[in-house]
Each structure stands twice: as structure tokens, then as C-alpha cells.
Amino acid sequence: MSSTFKQCTYDTAPCHRSEKFAFWRESVCDAYVHLGCETLSQKDFWGRIELTRHDLVDISFVSGSKHKVLRRTQDIGRSYDSDFLVSIQLNKRSVIEQHGRSAPLSPFDFALYSSTDPYSIDLEEDFKQLVIKLPKKALLSRLPDANMLTAIPVVGASELGGLVANTALSISSLINTQTSDCKVLLQETLIDLIATSLAPLRGxxxxxxxxxxxxxxxxxxxxxxxxxxxxxxxxxxxxxxxxxxxxxxxxxxxxxxxxxxxxxxxxxxxxxxxxxxxxxxxxxxxxxxxxxxxxxxxxxxxxxxxxxxxxxxxxxxxxxxxxx
Missing domain, CATH: 1.10.10.60 (Homeodomain-like)
Incomplete structure (x- = not known):
């Protein structure tokens, strides 16, 4: 079994001050899904994404200035992908909203959200997140009602939440140096852990x-x-x-x-x-x-x-x- 990966970095630092936010909008669409971005002030905006695309999951670290991203109906119509995303908060705070639910995230909290339905994410100044993107079918095969569990926070201070957040960080740091078979197993393990952490939310x-x-x-x-x-x-x-x-x-x-x-x-x-x-x-x-x-x-x-x-x-x- 072979495994491939592709790394890329999006960084506003080299951009001219007047072009930073426009570059950022294009970057988040390329790295994740088609999105709209809003900020109260484009002055001194900065953002950085370190992305690794694997066979089963995409793993990225994203950080930047205060702004809001919106997955709108028109954005969904431009995309053929069907994915889940999980944002693990690493610094400052954010709020993910989808299906009328709101998930406020503090450091090491995380939440699931779906690319096939509108959502928004409010991000604080100097935020940092670990974002995992995975095909919907991969999670639904383990957790058939995953679509009902979006925008519900999993608390990082809990034993399970801490286990998932720390394991995701560990996997992200070592996966690129492993053999092909090991990379695939690590990705499967990560999806298993995400499913396990969400299962208690349904009761x-x-x-x-x-x-x-x-x-x-x-x-x-x-x-x-x-x-x-x-x-x-x-x-x-x-x-x-x-x-x-x-x-x-x-x-x-x-x-x-x-x-x-x-x-x-x-x-x-x-x-x-x-x-x-x-x-x-x-x-x-x-x-x-x-x-x-x-x-x-x-x-x-x-x-x-x-x-x-x-x-x-x-x-x-x-x-x-x-x-x-």
C-alpha cells in the first residue's frame, strides 16, 4: 500500500500591505473549501497556513489576525467535495456556527463541521488552530450520525478531548517521516479517534x-x-x-x-x-x-x-x- 503527501505554505508576509487580505481569501479557498472572508480592518492583516495533504486526510496549522470566514450557499454550489473538518483550537478563541448551533472553542477544544452546509467561524486576533479535513464517507462509515454532531464543542480539558487533541498534534508532527504503510495507519487512527470523541455527543x-x-x-x-x-x-x-x-x-x-x-x-x-x-x-x-x-x-x-x-x-x- 503506497502513501503520498504534498506540503504547501500560504503566508501573507511577502505580500504588499494592500494585497495581504486578498491573498488570504484566495489562500483559504485553495487550502480548504470555497469561503468568504470578512475583517473589520485589513490594515496590518496577517495569516499563515502550513498544509500537508495526505491520502485520507489533510492536516494544517492556520494562524492569523482577527477575522471571520463564511461558507455560504453560493460557495457550496461551486464545490463538488463532500468533507468534514475538525478545528482544534491551539491559541486564543474562536466560535464555529452551523445548523443553528454555536461551538465556542478555547485552547484544546475542538468541533466538527461539514463542508456541504453553510457555516461560519469567528477567529480572535493571533489565533492558531490545527485543522483536519477528511472525506465525509470516512467518518460516516464509523459514525453514521456524524452529520448531526456538527458545531458541538468537545472540551479539551476533558480526558477524551485532551487525548484526541494531543494525539492529533503528535500524529501531525511525525507522520511525514514514517513509512507509507505507517502513514496510512496513522491517518486511519486519527479518523478513529475523531469518531470516538464525537460518539458520546449523541448520548x-x-x-x-x-x-x-x-x-x-x-x-x-x-x-x-x-x-x-x-x-x-x-x-x-x-x-x-x-x-x-x-x-x-x-x-x-x-x-x-x-x-x-x-x-x-x-x-x-x-x-x-x-x-x-x-x-x-x-x-x-x-x-x-x-x-x-x-x-x-x-x-x-x-x-x-x-x-x-x-x-x-x-x-x-x-x-x-x-x-x-
Whole structure:
């Protein structure tokens, strides 16, 4: 599996004073999506974007003067992309608004927003953010109701919020120096963590205590990072978390789940994603299933049909026809 990346920097510093804000408007459109930009004063405006485009996600650091960006209906009509963005506040404050919701962000807080619906972001003077852009289908395959969770802040001071923000920073600093396979896995891990951090916003089916919520997050993060291990089971998961199988099963049960069902459903989602990914168009269904730890192909076929209502081959065929 190969992985590529492209780095670019947009900086108003070399621009003439009268051209800085116009250059900035063009820069944010090129780096992210078509946007409008507003500022009370263009005098002494400055901005900088350090962007790295990867196969699955774009990761960027953006900083600058006080201004507002708006994703308007006319901007959406000019774009064919369907993405989610996550802004992690690193310095000062901002406010993201979408679907009538408002997400005020302090340092290390973050929020999700969608490129296919209008939004606005108010940014304070000398702000800095880490922005992650990812295809909608990548997050929706893990969290089907992600569209309902935009402009809801995840607090960086919480254990989960801090875990995601710090991990995103760590991944952004080391990903470019890794092997191709490792880069892809790091991107997948980042998307997994974003999905995990947003899931509690929709509310658990059964109320869990804070320690139990953290334990469930740890367990699911471990499972999602080891789905390709064919030996992944309740015993290995519990052992690596330093828990008994009984205790971990109780936590999953309180959330209306089982360990085995979460592992199976997560694998099916990854397989379904690969079946519709053009990078794996030449890979056979069995090859993809084996890659994600499904050694019993007969059991895999039944599980896939149970989850998606069709065979893996029909799922791939329908997706291909839909694209064309």
C-alpha cells in the first residue's frame, strides 16, 4: 500500500500591505473549501497556513489576525467535495456556527463541521488552530450520525478531548517521516479517534460513569487500532487493558453492546470501505476480508450480509455502478 503527501505554505508576509487580505481569501479557498472572508480592518492583516495533504486526510496549522470566514450557499454550489473538518483550537478563541448551533472553542477544544452546509467561524486576533479535513464517507462509515454532531464543542480539558487533541498534534508532527504503510495507519487512527470523541455527543443508551466512559473509549480505541489482528478477541483485548474479561464485558453491556459485536461490526465497516475504495479495486473480496482479520470466510459472508443486507460482491458492484 503506497502513501503520498504534498506540503504547501500560504503566508501573507511577502505580500504588499494592500494585497495581504486578498491573498488570504484566495489562500483559504485553495487550502480548504470555497469561503468568504470578512475583517473589520485589513490594515496590518496577517495569516499563515502550513498544509500537508495526505491520502485520507489533510492536516494544517492556520494562524492569523482577527477575522471571520463564511461558507455560504453560493460557495457550496461551486464545490463538488463532500468533507468534514475538525478545528482544534491551539491559541486564543474562536466560535464555529452551523445548523443553528454555536461551538465556542478555547485552547484544546475542538468541533466538527461539514463542508456541504453553510457555516461560519469567528477567529480572535493571533489565533492558531490545527485543522483536519477528511472525506465525509470516512467518518460516516464509523459514525453514521456524524452529520448531526456538527458545531458541538468537545472540551479539551476533558480526558477524551485532551487525548484526541494531543494525539492529533503528535500524529501531525511525525507522520511525514514514517513509512507509507505507517502513514496510512496513522491517518486511519486519527479518523478513529475523531469518531470516538464525537460518539458520546449523541448520548449513551445507558448512562455510564466517567471512569466507565473512559474505559470504554480506551477499549474501543485499542480495538480499532488492532482490527487487522486475526487473534483479536475478548481475552486479548482485556489482557492488554489490564482488565478481566468479565469487567470489560460489563462496561460494554451497560452501553448496550458486546465486545465481540463491536469488533465484528467495526471490521465489516472497514471491509465495506475498502470494497468501495478505488485504491483496492484490484484486490479480491477474500483478500480484503483476510486483511481485516476475517479468517473464516464463510462466517464473514454471513456477517457482512447481516450488517449490509447484501453480499460483499453485490455491495462492491452497486457502489461501482453508483459512481458511474
Amino acid at each position: 449513551s443508551r445507558v448512562e455510564l460513569s466517567q471512569p466507565e466512559q473512559q474505559l470504554l473509549i480506551r477499549a474501543k480505541s485499542y480495538i480499532l487500532a488492532h482490527l487487522q489482528d486475526a487473534q483479536l478477541n475478548r481475552e486479548s483485548i482485556s489482557s492488554n487493558l489490564g482488565l478481566s474479561v468479565r469487567r470489560l464485558s460489563e462496561v460494554f453491556a451497560k452501553n448496550g453492546e458486546t465486545i465481540c459485536s463491536f469488533v465484528k461490526e467495526s471490521r465489516m465497516q472497514r471491509i465495506a470501505s475498502d470494497l468501495t475504495d478505488e485504491r483496492f479495486a484490484r484486490a479480491g473480496v477474500s483478500e480484503i476480508a483476510l486483511k481485516w482479520g476475517m479468517n473464516n470466510l464463510q462466517h464473514f459472508s454471513r456477517s457482512f450480509r447481516d450488517q449490509f443486507g447484501c453480499t460483499p460482491r453485490d455491495y462492491r458492484k452497486d457502489a461501482t455502478l453508483f459512481k458511474h
